[in-house]
Amino acid sequence: MHEINPAMQECIDNCLRCYSVCLRTAMSHCLEAGGKHTEPAHFRLMMACAEICRTSAHFMLIGTDHHKHTCRECAEICTECAADCERVGNMQECVDACRSCAESCREMAA
Template sequence: MSTATASMKECLQNCQECQTTCADMLTSHCLSEGGDHVEQTHVKLMLDCIAACAACVDFMSRNIDHHALYCRACAEICKACADSCDKVGNMDKCVECCRKCHESCSSMAA
């Protein structure tokens, strides 16, 4: 990945952090909290966010030209996930990393 730009490396790190944070929060926090934390739409958004971040990591780590397409989708999904986590409450860690990922993916998709 020596040809990757600094912004791409930052985005890759943000996607990795978001992927692992959301997976951890879903399995260790949401499942034990129950209620709104395990509501179907919220869980699906978290799973979509995890998958979108993983796809971005995959494409950016190979420095593929099409990574911008994945970053655009990832940005939208991360924003939706952040909004859902914020609404559910007590998920500040997820909200923060999703918003950070949204910002960096948006800049890669431009």
């Protein structure tokens, strides 16, 4: 069985939280708010962010070294998503979740 160290466990937790927050925010807040919140590029970015977060967590949980690749991409997408959610406005929970995930994924990718 592979060992999950505390830093990796924190990254898994951050990824799963970001996955949950992005998906939930997109499906409830954004769809209900409309306007800038449902611009195709913004909405696609939120879906991509949720999916890469889920995938990165999964790769760490199954114990493959390929998690370094998914985490690198996850950090990039989360950073982009945080900036875009900030631009759209009224999405602080998503901004915070994305930033936390990006930070821990950058450490895992190193």
